[in-house]
Amino acid sequence: MELVVELEQLSFAWGEGKPCLNIPELKVARGETLFIRGPSGSGKSTLLNLLGGVLKPSEGGISVLGCDYATLNATALDRFRADHIGFVFQQFNLLPYLSVIENVCLTCHFSPQRRKQVLADHASTEEGAIQLLDRLGLTDRALYERRVNELSVGQQQRVSVARALLGSPEIIIADEPTSALDADTRDQFLSLLLSQCSLMESTLIFVSHDSGLEHHFSRVVSFNNDGDGGFSL
Amino acid sequence: MILLRLTLKSLSNRKLTLFMMLLSISVSVLLLLGVDKVREQAKEGFSSTISGTDLIVGARSGQINLLLYSVFHIGNATNNISWSSYKAISEHRSVRWSIPLSLGDSHKGHRVVGTTTDYFKHYRYGNKKPLVFSHGREFTEVFDVVIGSAVAKKLGYSIGSSVLLTHGMGNASLVTHDDKPFNVVGILSATGTPVDNSLLVSLEAIEAIHIDWKAGVKLPGVSISAADALKRNLAPKQITAFMLGLHSRMSTFQLQRGINRYSKEPLMAILPGLALQELWGMFSVFEKALIAISGLVVFSGLIGLLTLLLNGLNERRREMAILRSVGARPLHILTLLMFESLIVTIVSIILGVLMLYLVMLLGAPLLQQEFGLRIELTSLSFWQWKLLGLVVLAGFVVGLIPGYRAYKYSVVDGMSIKL
Numbered sequence: 142m143e144l145v146v147e148l149e150q151l152s153f154a155w156g157e158g159k160p161c162l163n164i165p166e167l168k169v170a171r172g173e174t175l176f177i178r179g180p181s182g183s184g185k186s187t188l189l190n191l192l193g194g195v196l197k198p199s200e201g202g203i204s205v206l207g208c209d210y211a212t213l214n215a216t217a218l219d220r221f222r223a224d225h226i227g228f229v230f231q232q233f234n235l236l237p238y239l240s241v242i243e244n245v246c247l248t249c250h251f252s253p254q255r256r257k258q259v260l261a262d263h264a265s266t267e268e269g270a271i272q273l274l275d276r277l278g279l280t281d282r283a284l285y286e287r288r289v290n291e292l293s294v295g296q297q298q299r300v301s302v303a304r305a306l307l308g309s310p311e312i313i314i315a316d317e318p319t320s321a322l323d324a325d326t327r328d329q330f331l332s333l334l335l336s337q338c339s340l341m342e343s344t345l346i347f348v349s350h351d352s353g354l355e356h357h358f359s360r361v362v363s364f365n366n367d368g369d370g371g372f373s374l
Numbered sequence: 375m376i377l378l379r380l381t382l383k384s385l386s387n388r389k390l391t392l393f394m395m396l397l398s399i400s401v402s403v404l405l406l407l408g409v410d411k412v413r414e415q416a417k418e419g420f421s422s423t424i425s426g427t428d429l430i431v432g433a434r435s436g437q438i439n440l441l442l443y444s445v446f447h448i449g450n451a452t453n454n455i456s457w458s459s460y461k462a463i464s465e466h467r468s469v470r471w472s473i474p475l476s477l478g479d480s481h482k483g484h485r486v487v488g489t490t491t492d493y494f495k496h497y498r499y500g501n502k503k504p505l506v507f508s509h510g511r512e513f514t515e516v517f518d519v520v521i522g523s524a525v526a527k528k529l530g531y532s533i534g535s536s537v538l539l540t541h542g543m544g545n546a547s548l549v550t551h552d553d554k555p556f557n558v559v560g561i562l563s564a565t566g567t568p569v570d571n572s573l574l575v576s577l578e579a580i581e582a583i584h585i586d587w588k589a590g591v592k593l594p595g596v597s598i599s600a601a602d603a604l605k606r607n608l609a610p611k612q613i614t615a616f617m618l619g620l621h622s623r624m625s626t627f628q629l630q631r632g633i634n635r636y637s638k639e640p641l642m643a644i645l646p647g648l649a650l651q652e653l654w655g656m657f658s659v660f661e662k663a664l665i666a667i668s669g670l671v672v673f674s675g676l677i678g679l680l681t682l683l684l685n686g687l688n689e690r691r692r693e694m695a696i697l698r699s700v701g702a703r704p705l706h707i708l709t710l711l712m713f714e715s716l717i718v719t720i721v722s723i724i725l726g727v728l729m730l731y732l733v734m735l736l737g738a739p740l741l742q743q744e745f746g747l748r749i750e751l752t753s754l755s756f757w758q759w760k761l762l763g764l765v766v767l768a769g770f771v772v773g774l775i776p777g778y779r780a781y782k783y784s785v786v787d788g789m790s791i792k793l
Contacts, residue, residue, distance in 0.1 A: 186790040195698065195788030215785075216703055223701020228789060234696050236380075238387030250376035251701030304700065 143171040144207075145312055145344045146192065151201030153187055160199060162187050163373035167362070171311075174335060174345040176355050179364030183372045185348045189316055192346070193226060194218030206311055223252035226312045227305030227343070229334075232321040234301050235289040242285045245270035245304045255308025266307070273303040276340075277333055295326040302334055306341055313338055315347045319354065331357050377706060381713040384693070388686065395682050395718045396725060402675030403726025403765060408733065409668040410758055413661055415749055420654060423567045424617075424646050426498030428626050431455070431463065431633055432615035434640040438656075441649040444475055444615040447485040447568045451477065454612040459639045464616065466632075468625040471496045473617040476580045476610065479539045479551070484525050486539050486573045488580035488613070494520075496619055499567045509533050510560035516578050516604055520560035524570035531558050537573065539583060551583040554600040578608040618643075672765055676772050683715060683776040691783055699789040707784040711777035712770070719769025723762055727754070 146169035152160040162184040169175050179185050190196040191203060194210055195218075203210040206225055213221060227248070228234075235244045249256040249266045259269040271285065277299040279285075289297060298318055305313050315334065319327040335357060338345045347358060355361045364372045385392050424445050432440040433453035442448040464472035473496055476488030487493075491512045494505050510533045513520055519537055531537070535558040539551045556575065564570055582603040598606070620626060626645065633643035694707050731751065738749040754762070 190788040190790060193699070193789055216705075219698075219701060219703040228699040230696075230699070230789075234699070236384075236693060236696055238383045239380075243383075247697075248700045251706070 144168050145171050145173075145205065146346070147202075147204040149202055151191070151198050151203065153184070153191060153196065154199045161372065162191075163367065164188075164201070165373070167374055169344060169346065171344055172339070172342060173360060174338065174358045175347065176358035176361040177346065177348045177363070177374070178350065178352055178355065178361060179348070179372065180350050183364040183366075185316065185364070188374075189228075189314055189348065192312075192314060193222045193228070195222075220252075223248065224254040225310050226314060227307075227310040229298070229301045229305045229313065229315040229318045231317045232294055232297065235297055235304075237288065237290050239289065240286050241274070241279075241289055241292070241300055242267055242270050244289055244300055245274065245307055248304060249308055252308065255310065258308040270303060270307055273307055273337075274300070276337065277303055279303075294321045295330065298322065298330055299333065302330075302337065306337055306343070309341045309343065311343060313343045313345045315345065317349050317351075318347075319349065319351065327354075377709050378713060380697075381710055381717060384690075384710075385714060385717065391682055391686055392718070395679050396722050398675045398678035398682075399719060399722030399765075399769070400725035400729060402672045403723050403762070404729045404733070405671045406668040406761060406765070407726065407730045407754070407758055409664050409671075410761065411730070411734065411749065411752075413664050414755065414758075415752075417654060417661075419566050421647075421650050422500040423650070424497075424499060426496070426502050426619060427617045427646050428620045428623060429618040429630060429633070429643045430615060430646055430649075431618065431641055431643045434642040437642070437644040437649045438653050440615065440642060440644055441646065441653060443477065444617070445568065445646065447477070447487075447572060451614045453640075454614055455616075455639060455641060456612050457610050459636065459641065460613055460616055462638075463633060463636070463641075464618070466629065468620050468622065468629055469618055470621045471619040473497060474577060474610070474613045475615045475617070476577055476612075477614040479541055479580070479583070481525075481537055481539050481573050482529060484522075484571050484573055485568075486519075486575060486580075488575055488577045488610075490577060493574060497569070497617075499565050499569070503565070505565065505569065506563045507560050508563040510558070513559055513574065513576050513579075515557075515559075516576060516582050516608065517554065517556050517600065518559040518575070519556040519579075520562065520574040521558055522562050522570040522572050522574075523564040525573060526558075526561045531561070533558055533561065539573075539575075554583050554603065577610040577613065581608040581610055582606075672768070676768050679715065679718060679769070680772050680775060683711070683773070684779070687776050687779055687783070690780075691787060694780060694784045695787055695789050698784055698787075702784075704781045704784045708777045708781040711780045712773045715769050715773025715776070716766070719766055719773075723765060727762075 146167065148164045148167040151164040153162040154160040177185065177188070187196065191198055192205065194213070205221070208221060210218060236247070239247070246266045249259060256266060259266050263269040263272065274285070279296060279299055284292070284296070289300065292300065301318070318334070319330060322330055331354060335345065362374055364374055367373050430440060430444050432444060433451055433455055435452045439449060439452070443451050460472070460474055463469070471492060473489055473493050477485065479486040494512050497505055508523065510520070521531055525531065537556040537558060539556065541549045541551060556579070562569060582600070585603050585606055586598045618629070620629065630643040630645070633641050697707065734749050734751055741749050
């Protein structure tokens with residue numbers, strides 16, 4: 142079993158304060174779909190920023206795809222994130238002044254590797270984006286040149302999934318992507334996300350407070366309140 | 375390249391803010407350049423009031439005083455000089471031409487200059503430009519008068535108009551030479567110099583209107599009509615000042631010394647160029663104040679830009695978090711903000727320059743008419759380009775402040791979208 146994420150004896154504290162996040166161990170295997178459950182304020186965003194290499198842990202190590210974050214500087218971490226991790230956030234995570242297609246292709250401008258990946262199968266990044274949008278059910282071509290704030294929330298979320306998936310990053314991290322969706326669209330959205338991740342052989346790490354979604358995933362872990370203001374996994 | 379595109383798209387998404395930023399900087403650029411253009415052209419116009427004249431001679435006083443009354447028609451001579459002295463000096467072997475000037479009368483606030491037709495022949499202004507008649511001709515008869523363009527325009531005179539001269543400078547309260555009307559025979563083209571505001575008559579005319587006067591007062595009970603005056607001896611007895619053109623500039627200083635030591639009468643000769651420089655030097659405080667004011671205008675414009683950039687920053691933290699999540703580094707975010715302020719500054723400068731030329735094009739006739747200030751559509755001077763360069767630099771420096779803040783935000787916020 143190949144591990145894509147390994148966290149060991151990790152703790153994080155803001156400044157010199159008490160640790161607000163403790164993770165004795167978290168291992169995620171390739172192709173897994175992991176559901177991390179936690180109430181709001183439990184440090185989910187902190188975990189995402191740690192995995193994205195934006196925050197540094199106070200103690201312990203993070204290793205993603207066999208790469209130890211402690212050995213990389215900030216610039217290298219930014220590059221690593223752009224190359225290997227796709228993110229989907231709650232809502233409004235598209236740039237309002239770009240068209241649908243431009244939003245999807247944004248990652249490829251910051252990651253030459255993902256750009257290369259797309260161009261291996263497609264004539265242009267735009268074409269790769271269109272194919273992904275097609276598969277995600279956004280088939281209406283007229284939509285592509287529209288500004289993103291003219292789209293419904295459900296459509297916007299599918300656009301952000303397309304952006305996260307373009308260039309086939311090894312890991313997809315989703316942070317409450319369904320919180321703004323109603324029940325019907327939520328299930329539809331989830332199954333699309335899961336099927337696309339498996340199609341691209343990407344590992345999915347899904348963070349949410351909504352335990353009603355757990356049954357879609359291959360594994361579930363949850364944040365526990367330590368009682369002293371911190372949370373642990 | 376993606377960063378530049380993102381900046382442009384992001385800016386065009388914030389049209390009102392963009393408009394305000396452009397307005398604030400372009401108006402300050404307009405003022406900066408406008409003030410400097412006016413300063414430059416005022417100086418230019420000032421120093422081109424007289425050219426080609428090597429020496430100006432008058433009664434002994436100060437060189438600025440002599441320059442002011444003989445060229446700018448401001449103030450009065452302390453004393454007159456005798457015709458015989460003028461004759462003696464103007465016939466000096468190194469003198470090529472001379473223009474006598476007899477001042478002291480006026481017409482509705484405009485100076486009357488008694489002179490000879492040599493005035494039209496030898497007076498030069500600007501880049502050695504001669505006087506040109508727009509209508510009519512030189513004066514030939516005693517009661518002929520040639521008027522400057524501003525006089526013609528302001529008082530609505532044309533060839534054949536009748537003009538009464540007033541003794542002294544001023545308006546209605548002074549005594550008018552109303553028994554000796556003058557006839558307008560020529561109108562000069564605009565020069566942008568005090569010539570535009572003067573009336574030129576012959577020296578004989580000055581004698582004729584004062585024939586029944588003594589020591590600046592009309593003799594009571596004596597009245598000599600215009601027709602009778604013509605029969606009298608009208609040869610000038612004294613004048614106020616005269617201009618000299620020399621064969622060789624080399625002899626200027628020698629002749630100047632000679633005139634200053636002239637034994638028969640206390641005279642003074644000045645070099646108009648030097649005197650103009652000294653006079654302009656007196657305005658240098660004013661000039662510096664103008665530059666300082668326009669600098670402050672740009673400063674306040676940049677403060678406005680900074681305010682708008684910083685205000686927008688909080689709203690844009692989401693944008694930065696999104697960019698971070700797709701792989702943008704904090705340095706990219708900094709660059710984005712720097713691009714923004716630079717683009718705004720450069721576009722504003724272009725707009726400001728366009729506005730300047732538009733204002734100059736539309737405002738030049740008004741300035742000329744109202745203030746006699748000639749604004750020419752000249753290209754930007756090296757100094758003005760340097761000013762614009764400084765504005766770009768200042769825009770860059772101003773951009774560093776929000777840029778650095780955005781950089782810090784994007785490091786601290788990471789990918790968490792805080793509202």
